[in-house]
Amino acid sequence: MASRPGLFTEWPWQRLGRFKYLVLAPWVAHSVYSYVMDDEKERDLSRLMILSVLLLKAAYTQMWITLARLKMVKGKNRIVNKGLEFEQVDRETNWDDSIIMNGLIFYISNLYVPGAGHLPWWNTKGIIIAFLVHLGPVEFLYYWFHRVLHHHFLYARYHSHHHASIVTEPITSVIHPFIEEFIYFILFSMPFFSMAFTRTTSMIAGVGYLAYIDVMNYMGHCNFEMVPKWVFDWFPPLKYLMYTPSYHSLHHTQFRTNYALFMPFYDYIYGTMDKSSDELYEKSLQVKEETPNVVHLTHLTTLQSIYHLPIGFSAMASKPFLPNFYTWLMWPLTYGAMLLTWIYGSAIALERNKLKKLEMQTWIIPRYSFQYFLSREKDKINRLIEEAIMEAETKGVRVLSLGLLNQREELNKSGELYLQKHPKLKIRIVDGSSLVAAVVINSIPQGTDQVLLKGKLSKISGAITIALCQKDVKVAISRREEFEMLKICMPTNLASNLVLSNNYDSRVWLVGDGLHDEEQLKANKETHFIPFSQFPPKNLRKDCIYHSTPALIVPKEFENLHACENWLPRRVISAWRVAGMVHALEGWDTHECGRNMNDIDKVWDATLRHGFLPLNCLK
Numbered sequence: 001m002a003s004r005p006g007l008f009t010e011w012p013w014q015r016l017g018r019f020k021y022l023v024l025a026p027w028v029a030h031s032v033y034s035y036v037m038d039d040e041k042e043r044d045l046s047r048l049m050i051l052s053v054l055l056l057k058a059a060y061t062q063m064w065i066t067l068a069r070l071k072m073v074k075g076k077n078r079i080v081n082k083g084l085e086f087e088q089v090d091r092e093t094n095w096d097d098s099i100i101m102n103g104l105i106f107y108i109s110n111l112y113v114p115g116a117g118h119l120p121w122w123n124t125k126g127i128i129i130a131f132l133v134h135l136g137p138v139e140f141l142y143y144w145f146h147r148v149l150h151h152h153f154l155y156a157r158y159h160s161h162h163h164a165s166i167v168t169e170p171i172t173s174v175i176h177p178f179i180e181e182f183i184y185f186i187l188f189s190m191p192f193f194s195m196a197f198t199r200t201t202s203m204i205a206g207v208g209y210l211a212y213i214d215v216m217n218y219m220g221h222c223n224f225e226m227v228p229k230w231v232f233d234w235f236p237p238l239k240y241l242m243y244t245p246s247y248h249s250l251h252h253t254q255f256r257t258n259y260a261l262f263m264p265f266y267d268y269i270y271g272t273m274d275k276s277s278d279e280l281y282e283k284s285l286q287v288k289e290e291t292p293n294v295v296h297l298t299h300l301t302t303l304q305s306i307y308h309l310p311i312g313f314s315a316m317a318s319k320p321f322l323p324n325f326y327t328w329l330m331w332p333l334t335y336g337a338m339l340l341t342w343i344y345g346s347a348i349a350l351e352r353n354k355l356k357k358l359e360m361q362t363w364i365i366p367r368y369s370f371q372y373f374l375s376r377e378k379d380k381i382n383r384l385i386e387e388a389i390m391e392a393e394t395k396g397v398r399v400l401s402l403g404l405l406n407q408r409e410e411l412n413k414s415g416e417l418y419l420q421k422h423p424k425l426k427i428r429i430v431d432g433s434s435l436v437a438a439v440v441i442n443s444i445p446q447g448t449d450q451v452l453l454k455g456k457l458s459k460i461s462g463a464i465t466i467a468l469c470q471k472d473v474k475v476a477i478s479r480r481e482e483f484e485m486l487k488i489c490m491p492t493n494l495a496s497n498l499v500l501s502n503n504y505d506s507r508v509w510l511v512g513d514g515l516h517d518e519e520q521l522k523a524n525k526e527t528h529f530i531p532f533s534q535f536p537p538k539n540l541r542k543d544c545i546y547h548s549t550p551a552l553i554v555p556k557e558f559e560n561l562h563a564c565e566n567w568l569p570r571r572v573i574s575a576w577r578v579a580g581m582v583h584a585l586e587g588w589d590t591h592e593c594g595r596n597m598n599d600i601d602k603v604w605d606a607t608l609r610h611g612f613l614p615l616n617c618l619k
Contacts, residue, residue, distance in 0.1 A: 006157030008179035011097045023100060024054075027107040046119040046203055047110045053207060054103045057214065058096060062313075064170035064218040069311045073349040073361060075290035077225040079249045079280070082167045083354065083560030086318055086570055091164060093315040095171035098181055102210075105185060115196035119203045126200030130191035130209050135263070138190050142261040143270075145183065150256065168252055170218035171314075188213055216262040220248040225284035240265040246281045250274045290352075292361040294584045295392045296577045297347065297385065298403040299365040299372070301566060304328070306337050309364070310351050310563040317563040318570070341366035347388040354559040355610075358584055362577075363388055365406060369535075372405040382412055389418055393427045401430045401580025402593070404534050414459055416594025431593040432579030437463040438604035439550040439575045440510060440532045441471075442614060448508050450474040450499075454519060455512030457482050459597070460532050462489055464510060467600050469497035476501040511537050520544075534576070536567065548615055550575035555611030572615065582607050 013020040028051050035048045072078065109116045149159040158177045165172045174181065191209055195201040219226065220243055227244045241263050251258040257274035260267045267273035300306055304327040307313045316324070327334070344366045351362040365384050371377045385406055392400050407414050414431045437460055444451065451468065453461060453475055465475045465486055476499045477483040483500045490498055504522040512533045520529075520540045530547045531537055539546050551574050554561060558571070565573050583592065586606050592598050 004156045005177070006154075009158065009177040011094065011178045013097075013100065014094075020097075020100060024103050027104065031107070044110070044117050047107070047117060049203065050103060050106045050110065053106075053210070054099055057099055057102070057210070060214065061095065061099075061171065061218070065314060066311045068170050068222045068224070070349070071222070071224045073352045075287065075352065077284050077287050079223050079225060079246050079284045080167050080253065084167050084169070084562045085560075086562055088165050088167070089314050089318040089562050091161070092169065092171050092175045095174050097178075098174040101181065101185060105189070109192070109196075113193065113196050115199045115201055116192070119201050119206065121202060122204050123200045123202035125198070126195040126202050126205045127208070129194050129198060129200055130205055133191040133194045134209070138187055139261050139263050139266060142184075142187055143259055143266040145187070146259045146261075147272075149180070150259075163252060163255065166252055167223055168221040168249065169223070170221050173217040173221040216243075220245055220262070223249065225281065229282070229285060240268060244281055246284045247277050250277060250280060290359060291395050292352070292359045292397055294358060294360040294399045294401070294580045295388075295397050296360070296362045296401045296403055296580055297365065297388055297406050298362060299406060300341065300368045301404070303334050303338060303368060305368075305566075306334070306341075308566075314562075320564050320567050320569055338368065341368070345384070347384065347391070351563065352560055355555065355557060355581060356585070358581060360581060369405060372408060372411065378411060382417065385412065386418055386421070389425070389427065389429065390422070393425060397427055399428045399430055399580045399584040401432055401576055401583075403574060403576045407431045407576070407593070409458060414593050415591075419591060419594060428583060428589070429591050429593045430580045430583050432576035433460050433463060434592060434598040434600050434603040435579040435582065435607060436460050436532060436550045436575045437467060438600045438607070439552065439614065440464055440530055441467055441600070442604065443530050443547055443616075444473075444508055445528060448473060450476060450506050451508045451510050452476045452478070452504065452506035453510050454478070454515050455533065456514040457485060458512060458532075461510070461512055462486060463597060463600065464532060465498065466490065466494065469494040472497065474499050476503065476506055478502050548572075551615060552578050552607065553613040553615065557611065578607060578612055579603070582610060582612075585610050
């Protein structure tokens with residue numbers, strides 16, 4: 001909201017929430033009904049096509065969001081070197097309100113404005129009229145209206161809402177209070193009404209002008225320069241007829257310059273062109289792709305998780321992942337995306353973060369969790385991971401951490417496979433086992449003298465068991481085979497703290513993969529289930545306490561975090577991901593994968609020293 005919201009700030013359908021699209025339902029139904037029931041000569045194809053235009057506009061907007069975020073991860077041609085945060089994502093979730101308003105006005109105009117219905121496909125005169133009206137009245141009136149909005153009275157009540165976004169995204173262009181966006185639409189409607197009154201409207205002209213507005217709007221609010229210099233070298237007067245992302249970015253950082261809509265010549269005429277516009281433009285074009293210090297390598301989980309990526313549905317990604325009913329309705333697109341990821345042959349840079357002087361990126365292997373359990377996919381996935389490691393090595397990345405199933409022991413022996421193939425790697429591979437063990441140990445309630453270890457044994461469970469036995473905490477194992485395996489690894493002086501027991505009375509259960517539902521049902525009330533696995537167990541018991549998978553709260557200095565990591569809350573990331581950061585911050589020069597493991601207490605102390613906090617600090 002604006003700093004002091006004025007009248008008509010709220011959108012009329014705001015309180016409808018997700019049901020706001022029902023506002024368009026009667027108009028859509030009427031357009032379909034009239035097209036089916038009217039005589040062939042009276043059918044209006046242009047009215048029927050309005051819904052298609054709106055859906056295309058929504059898909060097109062999402063494409064711009066994805067493009068902008070993909071570009072910003074690598075940092076090439078970046079304009080403003082600041083991060084995007086959750087507050088901005090929340091403020092910009094209603095970008096589709098402008099599409100709903102467009103639809104309403106299109107339907108009403110089609111019915112009641114003479115010349116706005118039964119449109120031909122093409123009319124040359126209409127295209128010329130639309131261009132001239134935009135060049136003159138639209139740009140001129142917008143310029144002065146925009147300057148008026150920067151008067152302190154209107155700015156505080158309306159326009160400050162838009163300017164709260166210093167680091168702009170394509171959708172920032174339509175984030176305004178209702179009345180402000182409505183006035184903009186009236187201005188942009190002038191070419192449409194001019195064509196209608198002169199009976200020169202055509203579907204190509206209407207859709208084309210709408211596309212022009214969107215392209216320029218979205219492009220101008222990208223935080224990277226995308227207009228090549230040769231365009232202006234080839235036709236110098238174009239600098240007065242077309243702005244660039246860097247040109248408009250100055251308006252968001254300087255506020256009192258570069259007021260133009262899409263054509264800067266009014267800024268030149270009235271002396272409001274920022275003097276650093278040309279310098280910033282050329283400087284932005286020279287910004288090179290960044291090389292991160294740390295890369296975290298993850299993968300897709302469920303089929304619907306593709307929408308939860310930072311480059312996917314931004315509003316969905318900004319909250320812990322839960323499948324939504326509308327993602328299930330999109331199953332054709334979901335399965336199409338699955339086929340594309342199956343074909344795609346390399347890791348994708350997904351997210352960029354910064355902590356102090358540490359530059360970090362998250363890369364994603366284009367594979368889903370279920371594919372990691374298919375024997376025929378094992379070699380392909382290992383090849384993708386290996387190629388990502390070698391790409392990071394070539395770029396000079398210092399540390400690469402393996403997330404989720406990318407470090408599965410059955411897949412690559414917790415990363416040891418890659419060290420065997422490339423023994424001279426300069427990059428350090430981290431599986432995070434020591435920090436994960438530390439997080440689990442420090443999640444156990446104080447005063448606990450015995451825990452029950454359940455689920456599949458792993459490198460992490462072995463480390464946790466030894467560490468707890470050293471603290472005189474008894475670790476109960478219910479399966480003899482697992483008990484014997486752990487006993488072999490246990491120092492002789494600690495063996496008495498490892499107990500073979502079929503008793504389920506322990507107040508704390510440490511659970512890994514393979515915990516059976518019937519086992520959970522045997523637990524006492526108020527039992528703590530603390531997972532040491534990458535994926536959380538099923539929450540079957542309402543009378544028990546389920547802890548998160550090993551994770552930590554990031555420091556306040558952690559920048560550009562605007563998406564939740566899978567099911568974790570905001571500003572909380574997995575311990576496996578944190579482990580790579582701590583490894584780099586400390587400058588440790590060893591691998592932590594395969595059989596290699598760092599000292600648990602040393603890693604925990606370093607993690608806390610760098611500002612990461614345990615999850616109980618959220619309460």
